Amino acid sequence: MASMTPYLLSLLLVIALVIAGACFMAWHLFDRPRHALFWSLSFALSGFYYGMALFQGLFSSEAWFWLSSHLLAFLAVFFAAWGHRARLGLPIHKSLMLIALLLMCSVSLIINFFYPEPGLREALAPACALFVIMHVSLILLVHVQGPRLAQYVAGAIHFLFVLSQGLIVVLALNLGRALSLEAMYELYALVSYGLVPALYIAMGISIIFLLATDLAQRLNIMALQDHLTGLHNRRGYLAVTEALLKHCQQQEKSMAVVLADIDHFKQINDRYGHYVGDLALQYFTQIFRECTRERDALGRIGGEEVAVTMANMDSAGAASVVARIRQKLKEKPMHYDGGKLTISASFGVAQLQEDDSVATLINRADMAMYEAKAAGRDAVIVSEGSELMDMDMLSKA
Numbered sequence: 001m002a003s004m005t006p007y008l009l010s011l012l013l014v015i016a017l018v019i020a021g022a023c024f025m026a027w028h029l030f031d032r033p034r035h036a037l038f039w040s041l042s043f044a045l046s047g048f049y050y051g052m053a054l055f056q057g058l059f060s061s062e063a064w065f066w067l068s069s070h071l072l073a074f075l076a077v078f079f080a081a082w083g084h085r086a087r088l089g090l091p092i093h094k095s096l097m098l099i100a101l102l103l104m105c106s107v108s109l110i111i112n113f114f115y116p117e118p119g120l121r122e123a124l125a126p127a128c129a130l131f132v133i134m135h136v137s138l139i140l141l142v143h144v145q146g147p148r149l150a151q152y153v154a155g156a157i158h159f160l161f162v163l164s165q166g167l168i169v170v171l172a173l174n175l176g177r178a179l180s181l182e183a184m185y186e187l188y189a190l191v192s193y194g195l196v197p198a199l200y201i202a203m204g205i206s207i208i209f210l211l212a213t214d215l216a217q218r219l220n221i222m223a224l225q226d227h228l229t230g231l232h233n234r235r236g237y238l239a240v241t242e243a244l245l246k247h248c249q250q251q252e253k254s255m256a257v258v259l260a261d262i263d264h265f266k267q268i269n270d271r272y273g274h275y276v277g278d279l280a281l282q283y284f285t286q287i288f289r290e291c292t293r294e295r296d297a298l299g300r301i302g303g304e305e306v307a308v309t310m311a312n313m314d315s316a317g318a319a320s321v322v323a324r325i326r327q328k329l330k331e332k333p334m335h336y337d338g339g340k341l342t343i344s345a346s347f348g349v350a351q352l353q354e355d356d357s358v359a360t361l362i363n364r365a366d367m368a369m370y371e372a373k374a375a376g377r378d379a380v381i382v383s384e385g386s387e388l389m390d391m392d393m394l395s396k397a
């Protein structure tokens with residue numbers, strides 16, 4: 001590192017600080033993800049690491065310069081790894097990291113003050129980076145979360161960086177012993193002036209790319225999700241239903257849609273306030289979750305309107321799911337701030353027919369649901385072709 005030219009060191013200093021700034025902005029602007037802050041710290045520290053080499057002359061001795069630059073390099077790679085583990089939701093063993101850091105600092109102390117061999121000094125920081133960034137590369141490639149491509153690219157670039165650090169270690173350790181070998185110096189220069197800076201920059205870009213793609217994915221999810229209930233919003237629900245409908249039509253499988261609208265929801269809001277109204281919506285959708293299968297598509301498609309699309313299900317099956325939901329609504333009233341509230345809803349059920357589109361299918365369920373409202377609410381109407389059947393009347397008959 002100390003052998004790099006001032007131009008290259010200045011360039012790396014600026015690039016490191018720019019990437020640190022970008023990560024800091026990502027932390028500041030996007031919901032403060034911890035990993036963005038750790039990466040910002042990591043790049044800032046590596047920037048200081050390169051910057052310090054520019055001002056080596058200011059240090060009272062070579063030993064102090066090397067000790068300080070080793071410490072900066074260790075901290076930079078540890079913060080990088082910390083950030084990656086935090087992003088992937090992996091446990092962070094702080095005490096283990098502290099022990100490893102102390103160990104590396106002790107090795108640096110010994111090398112710089114008791115065994116000042118230039119090759120060892122050059123090799124220590126890359127050796128630490130080799131192990132820690134190897135760990136980063138592995139977790140990036142194994143624990144894939146979020147945008148796959150961005151993570152695989154970052155994992156591959158980190159792995160190449162690890163290889164370059166390995167080369168630096170081997171070359172640095174052999175420089176002293178092979179002074180006569182000019183080719184060795186040339187190779188060392190090529191790796192440390194060309195390969196390592198290029199991969200360091202690529203690593204920074206891959207980090208920014210990870211942050212950007214994570215954000216894009218979050219925005220995508222937010223655009224299709226209802227924030228209050230966590231269900232699909234109308235747009236998300238229609239997209240999932242479209243996919244299920246195509247699948248069922250291709251496989252000639254049955255499919256049913258249930259629409260449900262809470263009865264007199266306005267009165268709940270007016271009497272108990274919007275906070276309780278929101279709790280009622282969450283409670284209502286939770287009952288749906290409990291009574292449907294994981295693969296069913298659930299969506300909040302209007303204020304107090306919930307829809308379910310069920311593949312491999314006919315209208316009779318859907319009506320029995322609705323019966324379970326109504327049973328739970330009666331048996332398990334909603335509890336709020338010491339009070340209890342029983343909610344009822346009106347349901348419309350429709351089964352997929354040949355040549356149906358999402359719009360025609362949902363429209364039939366909608367009409368059935370409005371019929372249930374017109375029939376006095378707390379009712380289920382099943383749309384059977386052009387007929388509407390009241391399930392409560394049928395079960396009484």
Ligand SMILES: Nc1nc2c(ncn2[C@@H]2O[C@H](COP(=O)(O)OP(=O)(O)OP(=O)(O)O)[C@@H](O)[C@H]2O)c(=O)[nH]1
Nearest residue numbers: 261262263264265266267269274275277278303304
């Ligand atoms: N608390 C809360 N209320 C909402 C939300 N979205 C819509 N609403 C309320 O839902 C109520 C819907 O009222 P209406 O459409 O008149 O229906 P209703 O009172 O349930 O009557 P019926 O459907 O005919 O039984 C309105 O008062 C909306 O303000 C929400 O996210 N939270």
